[in-house]
Amino acid sequence: MKTILVGIAVWLSALACYAQADTTQVRKKKERTIELSGEVYDSFTKAKVKALITLMRSDSTFVDSMTCWTWSTSSYYQFKVPAKNADYIIKASAEGYNDTTMNYKLRHIARNSWFELPRILMKKKQRSDDDIYKEVGLGGVVVTGTKVKLAYRGDTLVYNASAFNLPEGSMLDGLIRQMPGAELKDNGDIYINGKKVDYLTLNGKDFFKGQNKVMLDNLPYYTVKELKVFDKSTKQSELIGHDVEKKDYVMDVQLKREYNRGLMGNIEGGYGTDKRYMGRLFGLYYDDHSRVSVFANANNVNETHRPGAEGEWTPSNTPQGLRSMKQTGLHIETEDADKNWETNLDAVFAWDDADNMSRTSSERFATGGNILGGSESWSRQKDFRFQAFDYFQIKKPVTLWGTLNVTYTNGHRTNGSQDSTYRESLINQSFNDGLTRYRTLNLSGTIGLHHKFAWGDYLMGGLTGSYTRQKPSDSWTMNRTLFTQTSNTDLRHNYADTHSDNYSYEAEFGYYLQLLNRWFIGANASYTQSLDNSNNLRYRLDRLAEDKLQTEWLPSTHEELKSVIDLNNCDEQQLLTRTASTTLEVMHSSDNEYFSFSLPIKNPHERLYYNDFAGLDTIARRSYVEIAPSISWSRWGKKNGLNSLGYSMNMSRPSLADLMPVDDTTNPLVTTINNPDLKPTLTHNVNIGFQFNNDSIRRFIRVWSNASLTQHSIGTRTIYDTATGVYTYMQDNINGNWNWNLGTSYEQPLDSAKRITLQQRFSVDYLHSVDFDVVYESYKPFEEYDFLKSTVHNWTLNEHLGVEYQKDKLTIGISGEIDWRRSTSHRANFENISAFDYNYGGLLRYTIPWVELNIATDIRMYSRRGYQSEMMNTDDLVWNAELARSLFNEKLTLKFTAFDLLHQLSNKQYSVNAQGRTETWNNCIPRYLMLSVAYKFNKQPKK
Known part of the structure; x- marks a missing residue:
């Protein structure tokens, strides 16, 4: 036993030296970078805002830009910058909001690989006709085409719910049974291309975790916009900010925009031959920070x-x-x-x-x-x-x-x-x-x-x-x-x-x-x-x-x-x-x-x-x-x-x-x-x-x-x-x-x-x-x-x-x-x-x-x-x-x-x-x- 432990210690020491040596070699070939990440919210409601984020140097010269990823109740952005002390300006722009800027001093880098930036809180413009959710008319133009059932967005497999033809009254289980590459077992287990989904989430949040059938049997199909399948960081990794555990394989059910705020529900009942019966009720209240x-x-x-x-x-x-x-x-x-x-x-x-x-x-x-x-x-x-x-x-x-x-x-x-x-x-x-x-x-x-x-x-x-x-x-x-x-x-x-x-x-x-x-x-x-x-x-x-x-x-x-x-x-x-x-x-x-x-x-x-x-x-x-x-x-x-x-x-x-x-x-x-x-x-x-x-x-x-x-x-x-x-x-x-x-x-x-x-x-x-x-x-x-x-x-x-x-x-x-x-x-x-x-x-x-x-x-x-x-x-x-x-x-x-x-x-x-x-x-x-x-x-x- 002692021999095994000594061998492991020597192996880990060698690996640590190798990792540091590997880092030195990488630094010679390519400058080390770290990540700057942050979130953007409405200053009053604290709701997520899908903003365009621009990263600039202290003299306002352009470095990089990206549109926030929106996830559940969060709006998130991330940039990679050289791992050295520097001053930056972060600018957030979104339709219906005033532009918001934030100064950030990058210091004390040490062995950090990322830094979490303070939240950006954006104020809405005063004009009532500016609504980030307003409908845009197409002037009578009719757009037709075949809806794509599934596609990759980066590292995520996305199923478009509206591309499937389901009977009236169908629930989420009926949609999943039709998805290409998907297999749904009677106990609620879901497989995508042979790989088991660890659990379901709703708009990025846990929902009766480990009890898939609750959502499968009770969430109406007509409320679903799309289903995303991806590898999600565990709670432990999210707390740390980097993956320290193997990711979970997750299917996230994204609701249509009109069901993200407000009250919705459905009730169904039936009776048949041989004394067969069924009845179900489902109600959901959802706002920017709560769901019941x-x-x-x-x-x-x-x-x-x-x-x-x-x-x-x-x-x-x-x-x-x-x-x-x-x-x-x-x-x-x-x-x-x-x-x-x-x-x-x-x-x-x-x-x-x-x-x-x-x-x-x-x-x-x-x-x-x-x-x-x-x-x-x-x-x-x-x-x-x-x-x-x-x-x-x-x-x-x-x-x-x-x-x-x-x-x-x-x-x-x-x-x-x-x-x-x-x-x-x-x-x-x-x-x-x-x-x-x-x-x-x-x-x-x-x-x-x-x-x-x-x-x-x-x-x-x-x-x-x-x-x-x-x-x-x-x-x-x-x-x-x-x-x-x-x-x-x-x-x-x-x-x-x-x-x-x-x-x-x-x-x-x-x-x-x-x-x-x-x-x-x-x-x-x-x-x-x-x-x-x-x-x-x-x-x-x-x-x-x-x-x-x-x-x-x-x-x-x-x-x-x-x-x-x-x-x-x-x-x-x-x-x-x-x-x-x-x-x-x-x-x-x-x-x-x-x-x-x-x-x-x-x-x-x-x-x-x-x-x-x-x-x-x-x-x-x-x-x-x-x-x-x-x-x-x-x-x-x-x-x-x-x-x-x-x-x-x-x-x-x-x-x-x-x-x-x-x-x-x-x-x-x-x-x-x-x-x-x-x-x-x-x-x-x-x-x-x-x-x-x-x-x-x-x-x-x-x-x-x-x-x-x-x-x-x-x-x-x-x-x-x-x-x-x-x-x-x-x-x-x-x-x-x-x-x-x-x-x-x-x-x-x-x-x-x-x-x-x-x-x-x-x-x-x-x-x-x-x-x-x-x-x-x-x-x-x-x-x-x-x-x-x-x-x-x-x-x-x-x-x-x-x-x-x-x-x-x-x-x-x-x-x-x-x-x-x-x-x-x-x-x-x-x-x-x-x-x-x-x-x-x-x-x-x-x-x-x-x-x-x-x-x-x-x-x-x-x-x-x-x-x-x-x-x-x-x-x-x-x-x-x-x-x-x-x-x-x-x-x-x-x-x-x-x-x-x-x-x-x-x-x-x-x-x-x-x-x-x-x-x-x-x-x-x-x-x-x-x-x-x-x-x-x-x-x-x-x-």
């Missing part, structure tokens, strides 16, 4: 896809089960006029009711003969959830920031299942009914401090704390297992109390040394302490003479309950962890590139008190050193060629509780034995990305690849009892697991008018899956068996090709997609698998001019071939349609929706690994017809 929004929605349609979109009812995108949802939320964001403080509050109340059913066909690979299984299950889960999150920042007299998060969940779940196992004949059957009740409270908060020294270095510190309590966490299960070969029956009525609580806190301190030429070397140290208490108490109610054979039932006295405690499957745990950590970082940031090398070193000390109630009452201790280096480089914008490259290494260890020499026999068909000899798992990840763009012909190409190698991954040694069908499991380390994928996306117009667009996506994935083979014996100690390795090679190829034609209010598209799965193995009794999922279809969206009737429809065939279960080899033709008509100047919209007209929609999934294959069917929402009414309004302030 409320939303509420309720529905049992369990589906966010809209007719007229491409479809994509793939297993990952089709919500399984029947779900009714009710939620309401509040968002408040405000700042003072001088922008010295800001706060952002989100609060959400949600009620969910989910009804799920599934059927599964499985095959467990084994050299002695594969083991087949079939099961059916159902569950009904009802939850209430409350979450509130607040972020605040104070910039003067010191920079302080903090967060506060509260999450509360209360719910219960009823479930049941039927399972069977067979080879040449039926081996066993089991029937289960269960009930679970739970309540969870989580509190967490953070406060941070940032300070920049005059010479350019940065000091940061922070405190973080959290508390979680889960109580009650109770479950009842009724289990009846029939062993057909021995004619025995096992009947169990179990009750489990698994309540827990934990706390943690962390203190962190960091210092960043700013070198010349925008290099940074940083180090931080932290101390963390956590205490986790868990109680896993299990009882066999079937051993009571008065057992009522009801799922939710407990005896009348505590003493009776204690008398049937399942000692072999109970435990109490208390884990105290103290961790000292340090991180060394080297970073380089430029206008469109970022490089980072990070070396976190952790030294946890763990103390576990463990009592299993069956004889093991002990205290275990463990200390170790964990290193997780990472290196990354990224370039954003429209430059062609390599634009991302990264490597990271992660280390994970089995918990101390998993190393205790105990077993678990709560399930009559499964015995689990802990393995005290488990080693840490080490995972290496590599990623690389290329980008090629041509704005003149709007051709966009992206290529990416990722690879992962896992050392000492966790496998499962399995013994199978052929007479009873009982499995005995023990985890153990195994090597040989790795995966690799390659993906491309391509888009280009096919005609000069750019009305016909070709879209293509391709990906190939390979998974090398290794695990232990199953042993067909049960008469020797576990450690005496020789477990062979089972290796399965999985290839998945995906190709999507689509063509879309759009002119005015007409959109026609056709597309197709194919997934090919190939699984092979050299093991005995393995039948190679070659399966295809493919779909093809088209869409139509059109507005009939003389009646202003919007028509949207899509039809798609989903087919599967090559699966071993016939329930998977199907053809499902899914057809949806929608008619919409707007009245009263588009304030009121009537809509008729037909979902899954042919009643063919289904949810089916397939997976293969080294242990076996699984084919699963899940229930999903039935077809329905729905009539809905939507009303929208907006009120603008008087000018």
